[in-house]
Amino acid sequence: MTSNAPSTKDIILDEVAQTLGDQALETVKPGEVKEASSETRVDEVPACITQRAIPVNLRNGPADIIVGLNNECPRWVPGSVIKWAAWRQGFKTEADADHAAAQLNIAASQWNNANIGVTFEWVPLATDATFVLCNGGAMGGVLASAFFPNANDLNYLYVYTTAFRPQFRSNMWQVFVHELGHVLGLRHEFAIEGLPERGIGPEGRGAVVLGVRDEKSVMNYRNDLPEIQPSDIQSTTEFYALREDDQGNPPMVGMTPVGDYTPR
Numbered sequence: 001m002t003s004n005a006p007s008t009k010d011i012i013l014d015e016v017a018q019t020l021g022d023q024a025l026e027t028v029k030p031g032e033v034k035e036a037s038s039e040t041r042v043d044e045v046p047a048c049i050t051q052r053a054i055p056v057n058l059r060n061g062p063a064d065i066i067v068g069l070n071n072e073c074p075r076w077v078p079g080s081v082i083k084w085a086a087w088r089q090g091f092k093t094e095a096d097a098d099h100a101a102a103q104l105n106i107a108a109s110q111w112n113n114a115n116i117g118v119t120f121e122w123v124p125l126a127t128d129a130t131f132v133l134c135n136g137g138a139m140g141g142v143l144a145s146a147f148f149p150n151a152n153d154l155n156y157l158y159v160y161t162t163a164f165r166p167q168f169r170s171n172m173w174q175v176f177v178h179e180l181g182h183v184l185g186l187r188h189e190f191a192i193e194g195l196p197e198r199g200i201g202p203e204g205r206g207a208v209v210l211g212v213r214d215e216k217s218v219m220n221y222r223n224d225l226p227e228i229q230p231s232d233i234q235s236t237t238e239f240y241a242l243r244e245d246d247q248g249n250p251p252m253v254g255m256t257p258v259g260d261y262t263p264r
């Protein structure tokens with residue numbers, strides 16, 4: 001990358017390193033930690049938001065995220081490899097950082113094993129990643145938040161303090177399979193109709209249905225933590241199998257065109 005102008009990502013990471021020091025960008029590297037998943041169930045409803053937050057390790061430095069949807073169904077270019085890194089700083093303990101990274105890796109492996117048409121890859125450095133896992137600090141009862149496919153060259157997947165509480169900690173990967181669903185372009189199962197029994201209204205913002213509805217969808221809020229259902233795999237595979245027509249028009253989901261983004 002000597003002949004090209006630096007990317008936004010390079011600029012942000014350079015500024016952070018200069019303002020806060022290189023240690024602010026230290027990562028948990030793939031292969032450093034290994035943890036098994038567990039099967040505990042919980043009674044609380046996991047919640048996630050797409051609200052603006054700043055990674056704890058960048059709180060005193062420059063940081064910017066954009067999360068949004070326009071009149072399209074954003075997805076990654078079929079066949080893409082979506083690379084992610086995990087920041088070590090900002091977590092309460094090193095063990096928390098290791099744990100969160102290992103749990104995200106479990107979730108990413110589950111999506112990878114589902115063969116939906118794009119894959120996730122854990123990389124050592126944020127500069128090579130499309131998104132980084134980071135601690136978002138305290139956010140009420142919110143467990144995690146993510147982003148939808150977009151053209152930004154750096155995105156954040158946040159895990160919040162609540163997700164480290166005992167009832168969620170060992171099942172954090174289940175929170176992450178839901179968040180990675182957002183990263184793949186999936187909206188909440190209830191985005192169109194809302195969840196009146198939980199006081200949640202429709203999210204709207206151009207949500208469209210692809211495939212069959214499933215109350216157990218990984219993208220729904222339930223009393224059990226999310227798990228990828230066969231219907232999720234089927235619909236997501238279908239989504240990523242859509243192709244432009246002979247005239248080069250983008251594929252449509254209902255009346256909404258699909259927007260393809262290349263992971264940067």
Ligand SMILES: [Zn+2]
Pocket residue numbers: 047048049178179182188
């Ligand atoms: Zn969500």
